Amino acid sequence: MNLSAIDWSALFHATLPETALEVTALLVLIVDIAFLRRTSHWLRFRAAGILSFLGILFAAVCILSTQPITVMADGMVAISPAGKVVELGLLAITALCLFFTFDEDFTDHVGEFVALMLFATIGGMLMATTLHLLVIFLSLELLSLSLYILTAFNKRSIQSSEAALKYFLFGGMSAAMLLFGFSLFYGIADSCNVFQIRAVIDNAPAQDLHLFILATLMVVLGFGFKVAAAPLHWWAPDVYQGAPAPAAMFIGSASKLASFYLFWNLLPANLALPLLVILAAVSMLWGNLAALAQTNVRRLLGYSAIAHSGYILLAFLGNGDATRSLLPALIFYVLTYSIAVIGAFAIASIVERETGSSDLANFAGLSKRSPLTAFCLLIFVLSMAGIPPLAGFFAKFNLFALFWQQQPGLWWLVALAIAMSAVSLFYYLQVLKHAYVVEPAETAAAPAAQSASMLTRFVLLLCALVVIVLGCNPQPLLGLLNHALNGMF
Amino acid sequence: MLAWTIYISFGGALLCALAGKRAAFARWLALLAALATCVVTLVSLPHLQAGTWATVVRVPWLPSLGIEYHLAADGISVVLLLLTGIAAVAGILFSWNIDHRTNEFFAFYLALIGGVYGVFLSADLFLFFVFYEIAIVPKYFLIAIWGSTRREYGAMKLALYSFIGSAMVLVGLIAAYAVSGAHSTDMVTLAQAHYPAGFAFFVFPLVFTGFAVLAGMWPFHSWAPTGHVAAPTAASMLLAGVVMKLGAYGCLRVAMMMLPDGLAPWAHSVLWLTSWRDVFALLATIGIVYGATLALVQRDFKFVIGYSSVSHMGFVLLGLMSLTTVGINGAVLQMFSHGVIAGLLFAVVGRMVYARTHTRDLDALAPMQLARAIPFAAVTFVLAGMASIGLPGFSGFPAELQVLLGAWHADPVMTLCAGLGIIIGVAYTWRAMQRSFFGEPAAAGAAPASLPPITFPERAGAVLLLACTLAVGLYPRLLMQWITPAVASPLFDGLRKVAGQ
Numbered sequence: 001m002n003l004s005a006i007d008w009s010a011l012f013h014a015t016l017p018e019t020a021l022e023v024t025a026l027l028v029l030i031v032d033i034a035f036l037r038r039t040s041h042w043l044r045f046r047a048a049g050i051l052s053f054l055g056i057l058f059a060a061v062c063i064l065s066t067q068p069i070t071v072m073a074d075g076m077v078a079i080s081p082a083g084k085v086v087e088l089g090l091l092a093i094t095a096l097c098l099f100f101t102f103d104e105d106f107t108d109h110v111g112e113f114v115a116l117m118l119f120a121t122i123g124g125m126l127m128a129t130t131l132h133l134l135v136i137f138l139s140l141e142l143l144s145l146s147l148y149i150l151t152a153f154n155k156r157s158i159q160s161s162e163a164a165l166k167y168f169l170f171g172g173m174s175a176a177m178l179l180f181g182f183s184l185f186y187g188i189a190d191s192c193n194v195f196q197i198r199a200v201i202d203n204a205p206a207q208d209l210h211l212f213i214l215a216t217l218m219v220v221l222g223f224g225f226k227v228a229a230a231p232l233h234w235w236a237p238d239v240y241q242g243a244p245a246p247a248a249m250f251i252g253s254a255s256k257l258a259s260f261y262l263f264w265n266l267l268p269a270n271l272a273l274p275l276l277v278i279l280a281a282v283s284m285l286w287g288n289l290a291a292l293a294q295t296n297v298r299r300l301l302g303y304s305a306i307a308h309s310g311y312i313l314l315a316f317l318g319n320g321d322a323t324r325s326l327l328p329a330l331i332f333y334v335l336t337y338s339i340a341v342i343g344a345f346a347i348a349s350i351v352e353r354e355t356g357s358s359d360l361a362n363f364a365g366l367s368k369r370s371p372l373t374a375f376c377l378l379i380f381v382l383s384m385a386g387i388p389p390l391a392g393f394f395a396k397f398n399l400f401a402l403f404w405q406q407q408p409g410l411w412w413l414v415a416l417a418i419a420m421s422a423v424s425l426f427y428y429l430q431v432l433k434h435a436y437v438v439e440p441a442e443t444a445a446a447p448a449a450q451s452a453s454m455l456t457r458f459v460l461l462l463c464a465l466v467v468i469v470l471g472c473n474p475q476p477l478l479g480l481l482n483h484a485l486n487g488m489f
Numbered sequence: 490m491l492a493w494t495i496y497i498s499f500g501g502a503l504l505c506a507l508a509g510k511r512a513a514f515a516r517w518l519a520l521l522a523a524l525a526t527c528v529v530t531l532v533s534l535p536h537l538q539a540g541t542w543a544t545v546v547r548v549p550w551l552p553s554l555g556i557e558y559h560l561a562a563d564g565i566s567v568v569l570l571l572l573t574g575i576a577a578v579a580g581i582l583f584s585w586n587i588d589h590r591t592n593e594f595f596a597f598y599l600a601l602i603g604g605v606y607g608v609f610l611s612a613d614l615f616l617f618f619v620f621y622e623i624a625i626v627p628k629y630f631l632i633a634i635w636g637s638t639r640r641e642y643g644a645m646k647l648a649l650y651s652f653i654g655s656a657m658v659l660v661g662l663i664a665a666y667a668v669s670g671a672h673s674t675d676m677v678t679l680a681q682a683h684y685p686a687g688f689a690f691f692v693f694p695l696v697f698t699g700f701a702v703l704a705g706m707w708p709f710h711s712w713a714p715t716g717h718v719a720a721p722t723a724a725s726m727l728l729a730g731v732v733m734k735l736g737a738y739g740c741l742r743v744a745m746m747m748l749p750d751g752l753a754p755w756a757h758s759v760l761w762l763t764s765w766r767d768v769f770a771l772l773a774t775i776g777i778v779y780g781a782t783l784a785l786v787q788r789d790f791k792f793v794i795g796y797s798s799v800s801h802m803g804f805v806l807l808g809l810m811s812l813t814t815v816g817i818n819g820a821v822l823q824m825f826s827h828g829v830i831a832g833l834l835f836a837v838v839g840r841m842v843y844a845r846t847h848t849r850d851l852d853a854l855a856p857m858q859l860a861r862a863i864p865f866a867a868v869t870f871v872l873a874g875m876a877s878i879g880l881p882g883f884s885g886f887p888a889e890l891q892v893l894l895g896a897w898h899a900d901p902v903m904t905l906c907a908g909l910g911i912i913i914g915v916a917y918t919w920r921a922m923q924r925s926f927f928g929e930p931a932a933a934g935a936a937p938a939s940l941p942p943i944t945f946p947e948r949a950g951a952v953l954l955l956a957c958t959l960a961v962g963l964y965p966r967l968l969m970q971w972i973t974p975a976v977a978s979p980l981f982d983g984l985r986k987v988a989g990q
Binding site: 367375382387388389393394397398400401404405408411414415418419421422425426429432433436437473474475478479482 | 506550551552553554593615618619622623625626629630633634641645648649652653655656659660663664666667668670
């Protein structure tokens with residue numbers, strides 16, 4: 001690569017949002033360690049959060065004001081309208097997760113926690129704005145490494161460490177596979193640029209495809225791990241259960257959004273099709289069936305996340321060029337799911353602080369303790385279950401209907417997805433049953449006083465309202481996504 | 490105007506939810522909201538024509554998918570809207586004694602009513618489905634929180650059956666949307682779209698069965714008795730009164746109107762069945778006889794009524810599957826009739842008897858001499874039982890008569906079996922009535938059990954329902970003037986073509 005050919009100032013402009021977040025992360029670290037070390041968690045989380053909000057706001061403004069760039073520096077930077085949407089989504093999700101750290105007190109290393117979350121966001125944002133295999137791998141590792149540490153952050157909980165170790169071991173393996181796949185791609189196509197690789201694949205004679213197939217297989221395996229698609233999901237339930245709540249939220253939402261979008265760009269769809277069909281079907285079946293047996297709400301959410309990955313994978317199975325039209329449906333699905341899952345985790349974390357654990361039984365009497373929280377839980381859970389008129393239903397309908405139009409031959413996947421959604425109702429209703437119907441056992445210790453601050457409850461209610469509004473009137477967001485995503489590349 | 494039935498219900502639900510601990514406020518608010526929806530329906534009657542599916546509201550909703558917020562009403566909708574209003578008011582009157590989490594109860598109750606109104610008014614399939622699912626969720630909570638015998642089991646069973654049914658409908662909906670290529674979910678557009686050969690053969694039974702689950706079709710009926718028994722009185726009344734009608738209405742309005750080709754004769758007959766019509770008619774007939782037979786041997790009073798519901802809903806499905814005008818007319822009338830009568834029966838059993846005696850065991854009720862302890866309940870039950878049997882003068886008579894007439898054209902053997910079901914119906918009603926109200930005292934001369942008297946709201950609700958069944962029974966034209974033109978409208982031309990009329 002000819003370094004002198006790169007316009008460094010333009011490159012700086014293009015990566016300004018990431019740079020801004022980086023500076024913010026360092027500032028958060030400095031402020032927290034230098035000035036707030038001896039103050040309360042209450043103040044430290046809020047100070048770090050507010051600083052981060054400012055950085056996030058600045059980054060968002062930068063993203064909104066930059067023009068899309070097709071390709072720069074051999075594809076190292078490529079800002080598409082779709083990538084911008086994903087970046088904005090990531091920032092919003094990160095901000096939301098940070099809001100829910102405000103009531104937490106699981107760690108004394110507040111600055112480090114928040115800074116790591118920002119680093120993870122930077123990794124995700126880079127994933128959305130590059131077409132270069134090396135940068136992809138580095139940003140993916142930035143995201144993953146931050147998440148491993150975030151998962152292990154609750155040093156008082158042995159589950160947290162166990163989950164992090166599992167996550168790390170599986171993640172390391174998948175990274176190795178991914179790297180192997182990437183190196184094959186590079187070896188065959190003599191380029192790290194995703195576009196050029198795709199062009200080589202398209203022009204390759206059929207007998208030369210087997211190496212590509214091997215490379216694609218490796219990439220799909222790495223990808224399946226990132227989005228917790230069965231049978232590569234082993235880490236997910238443990239992480240969802242053991243990680244500190246804000247970290248689990250982030251893993252369930254932002255990390256998925258970034259990964260889905262990245263692999264959407266990366267995967268040569270036709271080569272990966274049969275494998276993805278299997279991943280999708282197995283995820284739906286395994287995730288939903290395993291969730292039926294769970295007694296811990298967070299673990300249950302972990303299995304349901306696997307199932308949702310299965311539904312979302314349908315978006316990858318579109319028909320050739322028309323596949324593009326599934327991207328808005330994919331992003332809409334992941335965004336609405338993210339809000340619901342973040343909200344559900346926030347409530348699980350509230351229950352955990354009030355009663356000591358997030359087992360189903362501990363949700364008993366929630367509607368009596370705090371009707372508002374219970375109502376929000378109702379909305380989030382029903383949205384995940386796909387009950388109209390909530391956002392999750394429309395996201396499913398939209399994705400399934402478009403998919404069926406494109407791939408009538410794979411109609412059975414839609415039928416399976418809908419059937420499995422009906423199955424999922426059972427465990428979602430279990431959660432709501434405990435929140436609304438079951439009276440708390442008399443032996444249970446009286447729950448601690450309301451641990452959720454007014455602000456937290458307000459944000460929760462806001463999320464619930466967003467889920468309702470996006471379900472009743474999805475057109476504005478969907479129109480925006482359609483508009484932004486159809487003009488890309 | 491009619492759209493306000495939906496908005497008033499949901500608005501009332503929201504207000505009730507926010508009412509906090511003010512129980513009396515929630516009660517009165519719910520009653521007022523339900524009455525208001527009745528008034529709205531009655532006031533808009535003169536503006537409607539029975540024979541046309543007239544648009545009430547039509548605005549684009551999701552233009553990128555061609556989905557519209559489209560409400561419309563014709564004669565069939567009107568009959569069911571009236572039923573919904575009546576059942577809603579009566580249900581609230583019979584739940585006047587709810588004092589556990591009252592505001593939540595009425596919030597869920599009104600949300601359910603709003604969903605039901607929405608289904609009966611939807612002319613867009615997507616919208617139809619949205620309201621259909623909205624109606625399911627509150628049912629679960631109504632039963633699980635305020636129910637009695639095995640309430641959590643009954644509620645979960647009912648919810649899962651409902652959701653599996655609606656999942657089948659959703660597959661059909663997405664298939665029709667994707668395959669027709671119409672870029673619209675408007676029901677009339679979808680009905681006129683061209684589907685590939687064989688499409689209706691697979692999708693029609695899927696959608697029909699999905700809806701028929703909620704209509705209590707054998708062998709997917711088993712949620713109904715357990716659900717009814719577990720539910721609090723008002724929820725049983727709504728379940729039997731309107732929710733089972735949602736299923737039957739979906740069968741008619743969606744499955745049969747949209748995919749009439751699915752009823753066409755098969756190329757080969759399987760056993761002696763030659764089309765899906767035969768299959769579903771057979772299942773309906775089995776349901777009639779099976780429900781009636783099981784009702785005959787129940788010991789739990791509410792199970793008797795629960796199984797009788799399965800039996801009576803079989804008449805609705807049989808009428809629909811007769812594919813004759815008179816049969817479908819009868820089916821729609823039977824939806825109304827059963828809604829009122831079953832509501833009344835559940836009110837007597839659940840509210841008047843069970844809430845006072847705390848038992849529904851027919852053997853335990855026998856020595857209490859309820860006919861002397863609570864004579865009003867006894868009289869109500871005798872009248873409701875007569876209506877349920879199908880005696881002339883009550884609404885069940887013209888309804889079931891028309892169903893049988895229609896079915897006779899299609900299949901005399903099944904009609905005879907259905908007639909057998911009516912006879913068993915006489916037997917189980919008689920048995921339940923005799924054991925519960927007119928049992929022998931434990932010892933000669935023993936005083937009847939002393940029970941609290943029947944309250945005013947109960948009397949009002951019972952009189953309302955009795956008046957409806959009598960009015961329709963004595964003067965069926967009251968509703969037939971709405972039903973007949975609607976069934977004869979061009980919307981159902983496809984059905985007539987298939988039936989060869």
